[in-house]
Amino acid sequence: MEDLAVLPLFFRLKGRAVLVAGGSDAAAWKAELMAAAGADVTVFLGREAADEALLALEADGRVRLSGAHWSAADWNGFELALGDCDSEEEAQTFRARAKAEGVPVNVIDKPAYCDFQFGSIVNRSPVVVGISTDGAAPILGQAIRRRIETLLPKALAEWAGLAASLREAIGARLKPGGARRAFWEHFVDLSFSGSPDEAAADRLLTRATQIAASPQTGSVTLVGAGPGDPELLTLKAMRALQSADVILFDDLISPEILELARREAKRMLVGKRGGRTSCRQEDINRMMLDLARAGKRVVRLKSGDPSVFGRSGEEIAALKDAGIPVSVIPGITAASALAAGTTTSLTHRDCAQSVRFVTGHSKKGALPEDIDWRAIADPTTTTMFYMGGRTAGEIGARLIAEGLPPDTPVLIAANISRPDERRWFGALAMLGEGMAEIGHDNPVLFGIGQVFARKAALAEARLIQETGRRYANRGRAPCCG
Missing domain, CATH: 1.20.120 (Four Helix Bundle (Hemerythrin (Met), subunit A))
Known part of the structure; x- marks a missing residue:
């Protein structure tokens, strides 16, 4: 659990006495809120005139108005106190009196004198959602409330x-x-x-x-977490994370996504990274089977989309062979996220008639030899290479050898959709150099095709402006975020 600025609590007020001091519109709103929760609200006006909203509440029998000043009130029996105080001195005095009486206190618009705060509320009573920004940004709290209002049906x-x-x-x-x-x-x-x-x-x-x-059997859900940005999770993926008993997650899953999971769920890292020590696929399969047989609801959380180079086929086959219920929730694959992040259409009708997703290495980690490289070298196709960081130079040379023009535009991206995303634009002939500049310690994807021509042209223009024409003539492209 990360640090909390405040602890959200829900206080039952039905039939309990609440003291409100002041006759302003702000005091009326707080009084109405307390009355809506069933509180017995008394508003002490002192010399103030009651706001029209307060008069309407009194007429409806929802609050009582008193002409006395709050300092003259008998505080015995009050369980909450709310004050609308004009000056710092009055606020200090009001708080001191409340504390002396052992009553939690809130002074409107003066956080320093408050034991508790009012946040924005989404009311589907008995379902009540409270939103707090700890007084830092009330407008943000209201915006969050509006967003939640659209997600929670009245029913x-x-x-x-x-x-x-x-x-x-x-x-x-x-x-x-x-x-x-x-x-x-x-x-x-x-x-x-x-x-x-x-x-x-x-x-x-x-x-x-x-x-x-019926006997309880577990299940496994393969969930696509997308490329990293938690806002790219689907609603269905969120629901799966919230209902899981155990989450087996990849090494590439961001902490922000895990933070959205059910608090009680056990989290187990089963990281698989190219070129590094990783969990064996057989071990992961066995863990899923053992947990599901024990009646657990297992989420196998994968980066990107489980069905795109996620080895989901092997996991699904193992689970089905064992009679374990299995389902798949798709995620945003890295190529789609990169296209969105660069406002690029991968199938722009002026440039490409198809798009391909191709693995950049074989099971042995080398350049795949069972790929039809001549077909891949199609200038009317956009090709997205996954897991090709270490073979990028070989891929570029192979495609050129098969007839793809050396000046074909290329886009390389690392950590797609994350705050530290980095990109490189250039020509196919410079693919190896571009990859060396980006590095392949982090998840890398590169796309080849004319749809990236405009991005490459913009990068070249920026290069000319920043470093002079002599560098641009050498065909280099900048690393840009």
Whole structure:
């Protein structure tokens, strides 16, 4: 768990007494919020005139207004105190009185005098989402609230009410652990599919009975994590991470993505990196089988897309042969992320009629010999080479030998979509030199084809401007981020 600026807590206020000092619009908003949570709210106005919003709340019977000053109030019985204080001196006095009475206090717009804060709220009660920026950026908190509002359907309130009504019955049918969680995860899936109908409760109870009667078997989900940027995760991938018991993750998975996983999930690194000591595929297969047989919900988290050079075929075959349920959630592959990051169309109709994804090395780590290199050297195709850092120079020479023009544009990128992404633009004849400049210690992808011509031209123009025409005539291209 990373450091928290504040700890989010939810305080039950139904029937509890709250003191509010001040008659402003801000005090009215806080009073209405407390009343909405069921609090018994008394607003002490002193000499202030009550805001229209406060008068409306009093008319509705939601708050009581008192003409007395808060200092004259009998604080016995109040469990929260909120003050709208004009001066620092009044704020200090209000806080001191609250602390002397043992009452948690909030002074509006004066964080230094607050024991607790109000964040932005998404209300699907009994589902309530609170958002805090620790007072640093309230506007950001409001923007986050708007984003969450669009993700949470209004019907969530109905489903939450249904969950409350079923909890005791489900607890009696299903023991704590995997079976009960499997039921509630199914329930969550339904809660995002529309409003519950009258028969929903009966169907859910029937499902709980079926789960209790059948032995619990685990499953494995191969999840594509994308190239690194956590915002490129799909919603389905997020849900899988949130429901996993165990996560077997690649060496290339960023900490930011793992941070989105279920807190209780066990995380196990099964890193596989070219040219480095790695877990054997056989060991990974055995781990997935053992965990699934133990009833665990396993997520095999892979960089990029599991079906693009992710060796998912071997893992799927091993799981199916053992009778383990397996599913695949696709991810954003590096080539797509690079195209997006450089605003390049890989199949621009003026340049390319197809796109190919090609491995840059064989099982032995050398240049693949079972590839039709003459077909790859097609000037009307965009070719994206994965895992070709150490063979880049050989690839460039081979393609030129097969007839691809030496000045064909090339784009190399490392750490795609991450803050430290680096790129190199140049010509096919300089591919080896470009790779040496980028390096291959980090994940590298390079694309070859006319769709990158504009990027190469821009890079050359920048090179001329920065280092002079003599360097440009030598065909070198800059390393640019």
